[in-house]
Amino acid sequence: MSHKHKKDKHHSDRDQNGHDPEEVATVEEVAAEYQPEPVKKPKDKLDTKTYEKELAKLQIELVKLQEWVRAKGLKVVVIFEGRDAAGKGGAITTITACLNPRVCRVVALGTPTEREKTQWYFQRYTPHLPAAGEIVLFDRSWYNRAGVERVMGFCTEAEYQEFLRSCPEFERMLIRSDIILIKYWFSVSDEEQEQRFQARIDDPTRHWKLSPMDLQSRAKWVEYSKAKDTMFAYTDIKQSPWYVVNADDKKRARLNVIAHLLSKIPYEDVTHERIVLPPRQDEKGYVRPPMTDQTFVPEAY
Numbered sequence: 001m002s003h004k005h006k007k008d009k010h011h012s013d014r015d016q017n018g019h020d021p022e023e024v025a026t027v028e029e030v031a032a033e034y035q036p037e038p039v040k041k042p043k044d045k046l047d048t049k050t051y052e053k054e055l056a057k058l059q060i061e062l063v064k065l066q067e068w069v070r071a072k073g074l075k076v077v078v079i080f081e082g083r084d085a086a087g088k089g090g091a092i093t094t095i096t097a098c099l100n101p102r103v104c105r106v107v108a109l110g111t112p113t114e115r116e117k118t119q120w121y122f123q124r125y126t127p128h129l130p131a132a133g134e135i136v137l138f139d140r141s142w143y144n145r146a147g148v149e150r151v152m153g154f155c156t157e158a159e160y161q162e163f164l165r166s167c168p169e170f171e172r173m174l175i176r177s178d179i180i181l182i183k184y185w186f187s188v189s190d191e192e193q194e195q196r197f198q199a200r201i202d203d204p205t206r207h208w209k210l211s212p213m214d215l216q217s218r219a220k221w222v223e224y225s226k227a228k229d230t231m232f233a234y235t236d237i238k239q240s241p242w243y244v245v246n247a248d249d250k251k252r253a254r255l256n257v258i259a260h261l262l263s264k265i266p267y268e269d270v271t272h273e274r275i276v277l278p279p280r281q282d283e284k285g286y287v288r289p290p291m292t293d294q295t296f297v298p299e300a301y
Contacts, residue, residue, distance in 0.1 A: 043249065051251040058258045059098045066099050066135065068267035073132035075179045078261065079141045082186030083224070084214045085196040087247045087254070091186070092137050094254045095261070099135075108139035121145060121163060122170055129179065142167065146231035148213065151223045164234045171240045181240045182264055184257055185228070186247040190221065 069076060080088040096104055107128040116124045122142055130136045145163040149155040155163075174181055188196075197218065200210040217224060236242045243260060247253040 043252070045249050046251040046255075048251070051255065054255050055094070055258075058255065058262070061262050062095065062258065063098055064269050065262060065265060065267045066103050067270040067272075069135055069265075070103055070133045071270045074265070075130040075132060075177075076135040076265065077130060077138065077174065077179055077181050078135070079138045079143070079181070079183040080186065081140060081143050081147070081184065082245070082247065083188045083193055084217045085193050085200070085209075086186035086188040087250045088139060088186050089209075090250055091184075091245075091254050091257050092139055095137065095258060103133065104135040104137065106137045106139055121159070122166075129174070142170075143231065143235075146235070147224065147227055148217075150227045151220050152213070152216065164230075167235050168237050168240075171235075171237070175239050180265060182261065183240055183242050184245050185232075185242050186245045186253065188247045192248045193218070 068074070080092055082088055092106055096106060107125075109124065109128075112124060125138075125142050128136060128138075142163075145155055145160065146167075150160050171181055197210065197214065200206045232242055245253050245257050
């Protein structure tokens with residue numbers, strides 16, 4: 001039985017087709033058949049001049065997309081997952097740089113509280129889902145259960161198996177509720193990750209980016225690889241596939257993910273009325289208080 005046929009069997013809408021939803025393959029069976037795509041040979045690093053030129057064009061298109069989402073009341077969720085130091089945060093920052101934070105917001109949840117640990121697993125994420133006219137970027141997401149929680153032993157085997165079973169159905173439910181769901185996995189090589197970790201160690205302004213969990217991820221590289229392969233085998237479904245971003249070159253990765261995101265949501269340029277700056281109001285007898293009555297920030301520079 002081919003992997004594609006087996007994945008369709010385990011991830012189809014069984015409640016509609018009359019199949020038994022409990023018939024789920026074991027982790028070992030699915031992982032054994034899943035074959036990850038080979039890593040392509042890296043290109044030369046993109047030069048800054050070309051990067052900035054292309055980024056300027058893409059950011060204009062992102063603003064057009066934002067206005068289209070607002071005008072049409074679309075609901076967009078974009079998930080950013082991947083290895084530690086793969087460049088997820090930088091890509092998110094680049095996307096949001098020119099967008100309205102009231103329209104496009106970032107969700108980066110911390111460690112769950114004791115109360116949240118007792119909730120339905122997806123419950124802590126659902127309050128952050130978009131309303132009409134909103135874009136939500138998840139800097140890590142419910143896939144924590146299939147990655148760090150699995151590898152570090154923060155969840156039980158039963159909780160892990162239930163996640164693999166329920167996650168595809170949860171995402172189908174979101175899609176049936178008219179949420180546009182796009183999932184990115186940032187892939188980085190062992191050598192590149194090591195260089196980025198070392199750069200964080202050497203730079204005092206980036207120490208906060210290097211958590212104890214990041215260091216442990218290096219020691220458990222193979223376990224994380226296996227967890228990712230299994231996660232893809234279960235959740236890389238037709239309705240919400242994973243899109244892998246080659247992230248060894250941060251500049252290329254950012255441009256590629258923005259261009260791809262723009263291609264996944266059809267949009268048009270929403271025409272606005274031409275903005276005309278009104279004349280400044282006349283003072284009409286207004287007298288400004290003495291400058292000495294105000295407290296100014298010292299001009300140290």
